[in-house]
Amino acid sequence: MPALHLKTTECRVGVVGLYSAGKTVLLTSLVNHLDHHDPDRFRLGKPGTAVRKFTPLPPDPHWAGFDYARYRDALVHSGIWPAKTCDRAMYACRFARTDWAVSDCVLKLYDLPGERFADAAMLGRSYAEWSDHLLGRVAADTPTRTACEPYLQALTADAPDDARLVGAYRLSLANLILSLKPFVSPSTFLLDTHGQPAKRAGAAELAAARQSGLPGAEFAPLPADVRAKCPEVAGRFATHFERYKGEVVQPFLAALKSCTSLVVLVDVMMLLAGGVGMYDDNRQILKDLFDVLDPGETVLGTVGRHLSNVFLPRQWRPGWITRVAFVAPKLDLVHPTDRDRTLHLLKRMVGKLADHRDGLEYRYFNVSAVVSTRQMPGEPGERLMVGVPYRGVDGRRMPRGGEQRFGVSAVPDDWPADWPAGKYAFPEVYPLIATRKDYPPDQINLDAVLDFVLG
Ligand SMILES: Nc1nc2c(ncn2[C@@H]2O[C@H](COP(=O)(O)OP(=O)(O)OP(=O)(O)O)[C@@H](O)[C@H]2O)c(=O)[nH]1
Numbered sequence: 471m472p473a474l475h476l477k478t479t480e481c482r483v484g485v486v487g488l489y490s491a492g493k494t495v496l497l498t499s500l501v502n503h504l505d506h507h508d509p510d511r512f513r514l515g516k517p518g519t520a521v522r523k524f525t526p527l528p529p530d531p532h533w534a535g536f537d538y539a540r541y542r543d544a545l546v547h548s549g550i551w552p553a554k555t556c557d558r559a560m561y562a563c564r565f566a567r568t569d570w571a572v573s574d575c576v577l578k579l580y581d582l583p584g585e586r587f588a589d590a591a592m593l594g595r596s597y598a599e600w601s602d603h604l605l606g607r608v609a610a611d612t613p614t615r616t617a618c619e620p621y622l623q624a625l626t627a628d629a630p631d632d633a634r635l636v637g638a639y640r641l642s643l644a645n646l647i648l649s650l651k652p653f654v655s656p657s658t659f660l661l662d663t664h665g666q667p668a669k670r671a672g673a674a675e676l677a678a679a680r681q682s683g684l685p686g687a688e689f690a691p692l693p694a695d696v697r698a699k700c701p702e703v704a705g706r707f708a709t710h711f712e713r714y715k716g717e718v719v720q721p722f723l724a725a726l727k728s729c730t731s732l733v734v735l736v737d738v739m740m741l742l743a744g745g746v747g748m749y750d751d752n753r754q755i756l757k758d759l760f761d762v763l764d765p766g767e768t769v770l771g772t773v774g775r776h777l778s779n780v781f782l783p784r785q786w787r788p789g790w791i792t793r794v795a796f797v798a799p800k801l802d803l804v805h806p807t808d809r810d811r812t813l814h815l816l817k818r819m820v821g822k823l824a825d826h827r828d829g830l831e832y833r834y835f836n837v838s839a840v841v842s843t844r845q846m847p848g849e850p851g852e853r854l855m856v857g858v859p860y861r862g863v864d865g866r867r868m869p870r871g872g873e874q875r876f877g878v879s880a881v882p883d884d885w886p887a888d889w890p891a892g893k894y895a896f897p898e899v900y901p902l903i904a905t906r907k908d909y910p911p912d913q914i915n916l917d918a919v920l921d922f923v924l925g
């Protein structure tokens with residue numbers, strides 16, 4: 471007799487966060503655990519709940535498939551981290567659970583390059599509105615203003631032309647990168663549309679090699695007085711801006727808007743190591759993203775959702791993000807005595823984003839997708855860990871060697887009022903791999919995140 475099957479729930483999960491925050495590693499470990507599920511190592515629902523009938527599905531039309539096989543192979547067989555994401559990709563699968571009697575789930579996971587989130591403020595804004603928004607931020611943030619000095623100077627010229635403005639803006643974006651400020655928009659300056667990331671170089675070299683927008687259609691933000699003084703320049707920049715928005719920003723933000731849940735990664739250790747400028751930019755990028763995605767739903771939204779579920783064909787129904795998991799990733803890089811403090815810092819930084827949003831359920835998690843360190847006994851106050859070092863003293867990647875003992879910084883009780891880059895250090899390590907190749911990585915709380923986003 472065929473099994474009774476009444477209902478399929480579709481769960482669309484967007485994973486967002488700055489570049490290098492751990493999105494791709496999190497998704498790779500997650501899919502690996504669903505693929506080779508062990509209820510004792512990845513707990514879902516009540517103890518003993520098992521994943522059944524796990525089946526990969528093709529990606530949606532116009533989406534590249536998330537290269538799970540290659541990432542898993544890198545992680546599990548070669549002991550290296552998955553490569554940086556250069557374009558948007560999605561993974562889709564269907565599975566059932568032993569605690570779901572008559573239903574199964576189609577899970578769609580969206581992975582995006584972290585650089586693109588800096589462009590979120592373009593959506594829903596005209597060129598003039600985006601210019602005012604961006605230049606308002608430049609004026610309000612001293613490190614950003616300092617980095618943008620070449621551009622602010624160029625704006626004061628009597629008759630600024632396109633090429634000089636774009637050149638000066640490029641130099642300012644290069645300065646932002648070199649002062650560890652991730653708010654780089656248009657983001658193609660950091661990662662172009664062919665997936666080429668900016669290489670390590672000095673400011674002038676970066677400015678010469680990269681573009682501020684699409685090839686042959688670059689632009690920069692202009693303040694109201696310059697827009698009025700130079701309407702032709704402003705008109706061309708506005709045309710280039712609209713093209714960029716349509717080709718680069720809309721496609722991936724539209725996918726996020728159609729999600730039912732978001733996993734928002736905030737790499738607390740990277741922010742502590744990167745200094746207050748990186749923290750400020752990450753907060754601003756997330757704020758812009760939440761303003762655009764507008765998660766949660768109003769009373770009208772609830773009614774609208776129910777009506778549209780009844781009357782609209784499936785592909786026409788609007789999406790609503792009703793669950794957000796805020797995640798502090800790479801928990802294994804923090805000494806176990808400090809792990810609660812990491813969660814506290816996450817709450818302090820992003821709590822206000824979700825507050826006051828009706829119909830939004832949110833929760834905080836500290837997670838390690840691939841536990842790659844061990845704790846080492848030390849003297850009181852010492853924070854010693856063991857792992858395979860990933861970078862040398864020059865900051866460049868080293869070949870995989872043997873395990874070493876190293877110290878990590880203490881996590882503060884709260885975000886300091888100010889702190890320089892390099893004050894805190896949480897050295898990166900190579901992934902720790904099991905000898906058995908069908909054995910997914912050890913994880914902390916990744917199962918709890920999936921349980922929450924599935925609802
Ligand atoms: N120790 C440890 N390191 C991790 C973990 N997850 C990610 N990392 C480190 O973080 C780096 C970046 O992770 P990715 O998943 O590639 O980051 P991403 O957010 O996808 O970055 P983009 O593709 O650039 O947007 C990895 O190369 C690892 O060095 C983890 O669970 N534990």
Ligand SMILES: [Mg+2]
Nearest residue numbers: 493494554555
């Ligand atoms: Mg990635």
